[in-house]
Amino acid sequence: MMTCVILDDELPGLQYLTLLCQQIPGLEIVRAYNDPKRFLDEYGRLTFDFCILDIQMPGVSGLAVAEAIRGKPVIFTTGYKEYAAEAFDLDAVDYVRKPIDRERFEQAIRKVEARLAAAHAPTSPGPATPAHGAALAAASGAAAGFARFNSSQGKVLLHYEQVLLVTTADGDARDKNVVLENGRALLLKNVSFSQLHLPPDQFARINKKTVVRIKAITHYTAGEVTIDLPGGAQRFPLSETYRQEFYYKK
Known part of the structure; x- marks a missing residue:
């Protein structure tokens, strides 16, 4: 039995998603919400897959909600195609366009089922692929406060306590610029924000291209965040998409 929570601010959409889920054997709806703020308030008391x-x-976007519940598999449902890159950067299981086709929705549910099964499967005795091995290393290292990544200068051990700022590289969106407390700059290769495994209680995403260390923030307004960097204070835009989640962390 799989369990899910549904979140859609439009009542007809919420009712339709509820109906689709009720028709899938082995799937149970824990709660259905039309208010993202209420869901975030109650999230800690919910148990779901x-x-x-x-x-x-309104208020909190689905992208910001996914950031807040990082670690839980997510299916995004939307009438817009332009958020797909951000959705998969958050490690979404699937991105289903509205109006939702029943067969397409069931396909997304099967993807969730496969991911959950893989997460609970016993470790294979065979050799891991390079990508799988890197992901495991990052995830296990994150629990200890560090992880190893590929950089423009070779392998690098990234200690999260030293990180102040992470931004998407201008040349290639798959790469990330990292600024450390000692002023050193790193260029991490082919890694998404979610794959960095930055501790969510220590870092906040403030726009599509920027994650900052919360303790480095000196000032903020509704549209801008100022952080203290080794070269001096710098200001970065705080987008509407991530504003509410940023306030929640601050």
Whole structure:
């Protein structure tokens, strides 16, 4: 039995998603919400396997909600195609366009089922692929406060306590620029924000391309965040998509 939570601010959409889920054997709906703020307030008291999220919602976007519940598998449902890159950067299981086709939705549910099964499967005795091995190393290292990544200068051990700022590289969106407390700059190769495994209680995403260390923030407004860097204070835009989640962390 799989359990899910549904979040869509539009009542007809919420009712339709509920109906689709009720028709899938082995799937149980824990709660259905039309208010993302209420869901975030109650999240710590809920037990569920995955979440079905709308993206464009008032107050808190589905992308910000996914950031807040990082680690839970997410299916995004939306009428917009332009958020797909951000959705998969958050390690979404699937991105289903509205109006939702029943067969397409069931396909997304099967993907969740496969991911959950893989997460609970015993470790294979065979050799891991390079990508799988890197992901395991990052995830296990994150629990200890560090992880190893590929950089423009070779392998690098990234200690999270030293990180102040992470931004998407201008040349290649798959790469990330990292600024450390000692002023050193790193260029990490082919890694998403979610694959960095930055501790969510220590870092906040403030726009599509920027994650900052919360303790480095000196000032912020509704549209801008100022952080203290070795070269001096710098200001970065705080986008509407991530604003509410940023306030929640601050």
